[in-house]
Amino acid sequence: MLRTSLAIAALCLLGFPFSAIAQPLAIPPNEAISAHMEKGPDLSDFVRTCPPGLNDTPAMPQHYGQATILNMPLNRVFAIGQQTFITNFNACDGAGRPATTGTGAERTPDPAMGPRFTRVSAPETSSCAGCHSQPQPGGAGDFVANVFVLAQAADPVSRIILNEDFSNTWLERNTLGMFGSGAIEMLGREMTTDLQAEQQSAITSAEASGASVTVNLLSKGVSFGALTANPDGSVNTDAVVGVDPDLVIKPFSRKGAFRSLREFTVTAMNQHHGMQAVERFGVGTDPDEDSVDNELLIGDITAVTIFQAALPAPIVSTQGIDRATAVHGAHVFNEVGCTGCHIPSLPLKSSQFCDPDPQNLAGTFNDTSQSYCFNLSQTGIRGNSVAAYTDLKRHVICDSNKPHYCNEPASPLQASDSNYAIPGNQFLTAKLWDTGNSGPWGHRGDLDTIYAAITAHGGEATNSESQFEALSNSDQLAVVTFLKTLQMPILPPNQDPNVNMSNRNPVPNGR
Ligand code: HEC
Numbered sequence: 001m002l003r004t005s006l007a008i009a010a011l012c013l014l015g016f017p018f019s020a021i022a023q024p025l026a027i028p029p030n031e032a033i034s035a036h037m038e039k040g041p042d043l044s045d046f047v048r049t050c051p052p053g054l055n056d057t058p059a060m061p062q063h064y065g066q067a068t069i070l071n072m073p074l075n076r077v078f079a080i081g082q083q084t085f086i087t088n089f090n091a092c093d094g095a096g097r098p099a100t101t102g103t104g105a106e107r108t109p110d111p112a113m114g115p116r117f118t119r120v121s122a123p124e125t126s127s128c129a130g131c132h133s134q135p136q137p138g139g140a141g142d143f144v145a146n147v148f149v150l151a152q153a154a155d156p157v158s159r160i161i162l163n164e165d166f167s168n169t170w171l172e173r174n175t176l177g178m179f180g181s182g183a184i185e186m187l188g189r190e191m192t193t194d195l196q197a198e199q200q201s202a203i204t205s206a207e208a209s210g211a212s213v214t215v216n217l218l219s220k221g222v223s224f225g226a227l228t229a230n231p232d233g234s235v236n237t238d239a240v241v242g243v244d245p246d247l248v249i250k251p252f253s254r255k256g257a258f259r260s261l262r263e264f265t266v267t268a269m270n271q272h273h274g275m276q277a278v279e280r281f282g283v284g285t286d287p288d289e290d291s292v293d294n295e296l297l298i299g300d301i302t303a304v305t306i307f308q309a310a311l312p313a314p315i316v317s318t319q320g321i322d323r324a325t326a327v328h329g330a331h332v333f334n335e336v337g338c339t340g341c342h343i344p345s346l347p348l349k350s351s352q353f354c355d356p357d358p359q360n361l362a363g364t365f366n367d368t369s370q371s372y373c374f375n376l377s378q379t380g381i382r383g384n385s386v387a388a389y390t391d392l393k394r395h396v397i398c399d400s401n402k403p404h405y406c407n408e409p410a411s412p413l414q415a416s417d418s419n420y421a422i423p424g425n426q427f428l429t430a431k432l433w434d435t436g437n438s439g440p441w442g443h444r445g446d447l448d449t450i451y452a453a454i455t456a457h458g459g460e461a462t463n464s465e466s467q468f469e470a471l472s473n474s475d476q477l478a479v480v481t482f483l484k485t486l487q488m489p490i491l492p493p494n495q496d497p498n499v500n501m502s503n504r505n506p507v508p509n510g511r
């Protein structure tokens, strides 16, 4: 098929060492969480009713403890998670967070703002699918669904001032699609394991030899620079590139700030909807003072995480597209070096997906004795090869000649889940496996053609972009045509929970 199978030479050039970049104050995403960490036991299933005096019904009355979810087959958990993803949460469910910000910190209740909808700092939507809707729930989003990262920490909450360019104050991001994301999470976990093992062996040999030992950090053919271990067990990470100094690959969000779907989901539920999960905010507590507690149980979060992880991997669709041109475009894409960062496929050692990630931090469930597992072949991953066109590494692809992707404000900086500031000009190599139907493009979604998204590349991508610009018009169009074939598949409507996942039609791609 179209897949160009290449020996993966990850020549992702010239990464900037973190120490070389000024790091203004960063607001850690998890900063305020510890205040509410009164971890209690999970609850068992229950049916919610509205608080007294609110004569309506919750949008999601049924809640599940982890024990119940663990006993359900994948198709059933997927259907429950899908339903949760599209639920328009309301006040009876606990939507809104009048007394807390999107990070979970206390905020000044502001009656003028109302507790519920606040476009910039959120909560701004009723459901996850309010943004992740293209081509269907779990997918990408249009410009109007953009998020203003870090505005969630604002207190008082940020108001929309229409005559001010609020995207220059906040870090504007366009909605990403989650199709195939179970495989993405597992790639990240396996790469983390590799890098941390390389670090550990350097420490061991430095201790044994009494001399400093430098190792190249390499996983799945992707180079993350080098690290030096000293005989006293300390490490120098100045030459580490494209990943935080803790060597944990964070494959989620445009900047590569989150390690797992579950971590992202718990954060998004609170930020976007004011729905607090017990695993982060405690059992029987009501930190946001909306008169509803136990808003989402561990089993509820597992189901919505599994829904995302089990969404089918993107496919190659040549419907309405000239096949020969697309095949030619895939070759040109390789020839001009796009594959240096957009690696056509990365191999998985294991095709088993299990939630939770054992490396989930405090505030996200991480008890692997209660894991929910399934095989990624059910999402269309064949031969453990994940054709996502990324290296899961951060790069700088802008400079003074090509400033477009440098459009972040100088400060504040977004921090990763482990609180490392991510330089403003660094972004994770975008996955291109859904490029065909995930527009608009770029981290802000402010580019409406694939051609513009390509020709905006500079920085580390200068060499490849210049080669692209030197191509004939028809070769450039062939590359664009090739990228249009990479698409999220359309699921049949109304998933019938009695249909086995592997019998879904259309069958996820034949990769
Ligand atoms: C207001 C729009 C909006 C809503 C509502 C929303 N998201 Fe997102 N989502 C985004 C944007 C924008 C991004 C990219 C964020 C970034 O790069 O920092 C994103 C990214 C993600 C990612 C990372 C995907 C990847 O491949 O890196 C996950 C997972 C996710 N969202 C899950 C959810 C879940 C679960 C919900 C509901 C609880 C939700 N989102 C609600 C806009 C939204």
Ligand code: HEC
Pocket (backbone or CB within 6 Å): 012, 013, 254, 333, 336, 337, 338, 339, 340, 341, 342, 394, 395, 396, 397, 405, 427, 428, 429, 430, 431, 432, 435, 438, 440, 441, 442, 443, 444, 450, 453, 454, 457, 460, 461, 464, 465, 468, 479, 483
């Ligand atoms: C040095 C690494 C690197 C090289 C080489 C590179 N890219 Fe990218 N590419 C990226 C990064 C990083 C992003 C994400 C930019 C952002 O988030 O705004 C990206 C984004 C994109 C996007 C936008 C995707 C989206 O969903 O918004 C397209 C399309 C793309 N690249 C195509 C190409 C093509 C075609 C080539 C070869 C001419 C190429 N890239 C070469 C790193 C690279």
